[in-house]
């Protein structure tokens with residue numbers, strides 16, 4: 001369970017989170033068989049303005065034929081301030097995804113507006129909200145946005161970096177300028193950790209550049225992201241590897257749990273394993289890692 005989980009969901013593994021344009025029938029068909037943890041069906045930036053209503057209908061039609069994709073799935077709607085946003089959220093609530101992803105969230109008021117709209121249509125409490133943080137104002141206000149997760153009935157469950165929009169709004173080119181965005185990205189990570197919600201890194205556009213993608217995955221993992229958003233199936237394996245608990249980390253976690261379970265360590269707050277100090281906070285960390293990996 002999340003530390004501060006509001007709707008008491010199970011802690012999800014979200015190493016690899018793949019966007020699929022809602023009107024891409026072939027890609028939607030493939031989604032169930034892909035090894036990604038989560039899919040985001042997109043009604044926003046990958047759908048041309050004239051195609052928005054048709055994409056919404058295509059999604060509804062597909063789900064009525066096939067049912068849900070068989071893994072965590074999210075619908076990214078257009079901003080509620082846009083001419084499509086209201087119809088999108090009404091339709092999304094009817095289709096009952098695990099969560100609705102709001103683009104270009106500038107602050108808590110955007111979450112208020114979405115939660116009110118979901119209340120108005122009687123949306124199930126189990127439908128979560130995810131927020132894209134991809135504007136300068138969204139970065140500046142991210143802690144108060146994240147803290148909406150703590151309100152009674154709060155639906156926020158995950159923050160998602162939108163690096164393309166952030167690049168557009170700040171004139172920092174990608175991928176070369178990512179180092180200059182890093183302080184902002186870390187603000188988002190920190191806010192997510194403070195509020196106890198998940199946080200996902202942005203996409204890597206050049207899906208033929210495997211080395212660049214893997215380097216960005218490794219960096220995102222070190223920065224504390226829970227996973228990475230993806231645009232192409234070829235990126236799934238690398239993200240699962242980078243954000244999954246590696247063999248060494250799992251072995252280390254098991255060693256910590258075993259050491260603290262020894263009778264001679266029962267009353268101790270701190271012990272030594274392989275010459276390193278290990279405290280009970282490390283035990284908690286180890287137990288959480290093993291639980292997330294489904295080991296205990």
Ligand SMILES: CC(C)(COP(=O)(O)OP(=O)(O)OC[C@H]1O[C@@H](n2cnc3c(N)ncnc32)[C@H](O)[C@@H]1OP(=O)(O)O)[C@@H](O)C(=O)NCCC(=O)NCCSC(=O)C[C@H](O)C(=O)O
Pocket residue numbers: 018019020021024026027028030031042045046132134161162163164165166202203231232233
């Ligand atoms: C980028 C693409 C348009 C490339 O598509 P395509 O030309 O079809 O690529 P391939 O020929 O290499 O595809 C090989 C097979 O893989 C399937 N495929 C491709 N993409 C996906 C996908 N996303 N999900 C599932 N399956 C996919 C193809 O159908 C091929 O299958 P097969 O026929 O069996 O060979 C395309 O990848 C794409 O549209 N990607 C997603 C784009 C998207 O959703 N963009 C919006 C989110 S990004 C963003 O906006 C983030 C944020 O807001 C920000 O600001 O940064």
Ligand SMILES: [Mg+2]
Pocket residue numbers: 045103132134162163164165
């Ligand atoms: Mg965006």
